[in-house]
Amino acid sequence: MKITIKQFALSLFESVDGRPAASVRAAIKKFVELLAGRSQLTKADKIIKEFIKIWNEKHGIVEAEVVSARGLDKETGKLLKNYITGLSGAKEVLVSEKTDKNILGGVIIKYGDKVLDGSLKTSLEELKEKMIK
């Protein structure tokens, strides 16, 4: 029977969730052996990604990406994290920052399947569109 990536990830989650560190290590070892036995090690990356997704879902964790033109200082980063927490309703938000000078200013927030574009570049594009209409 063919096991899907999601099924592998789910079984890994069930075998490690809420267990002590030693048990977790043993479970992971066993899981890797299982993958090797089934010649599925090439799918390890995808399984890990799916595992993280399931883990975050079950523990109320949201991964967010914040794009700014000049990078964020500590205060702004914290404000953004609180803002995303409020928006997503998550227990915890893991923010990864990216810098892109092309957005000119402002910020683009991505989490889950949502994108909040508050960049100056996009505002400028919207202004341009309005002027043309």
Place this chain on the structure above:
Amino acid sequence: MDSLIETFHIDVKLIIAQMINFAIVFSVLYWFAFKPLSKVMAERTSKIEKGLADAQKVEEKLAETEREFNKALAQAKKQANQILEKAAVDAEAGKQQMTAKAKEEIGAIINREKQKIQAEKRQTLKEIKAEVAGLVAVSVEKILGEKVDSKKDKEIIKKIIK
């Protein structure tokens, strides 16, 4: 009486003979001349009367024919006038129809041209707007690049998440 006969030397026998002669001559004349002649005359008279009557009939017929001819001519004239009037009315109607059609076609052409001009105008305006908007965007982008520093950027981000 006898004296009278003697006086005038009247011969009774002679008179009687003459009377018989006259009667014979009269009869001969009557039967062989007068009667055939009378018959011929009667026939001739009849022929003439018939000829006259025929002539009268012909004259009447001619008059009647002339009346009919005049009537037919009048009728033909009337019909010709009606045809001419109808032709004139038809021609007028055709003329009006053609005029209306021509007006309609001209109107359609004008409308089409107007629409074309409007479309061209809209397109030109759109292109001008796009050009201006592009220039404005480039200018604003340049200004923003120069004017927005980290401090301003922070303020902008704070405003967004407020």
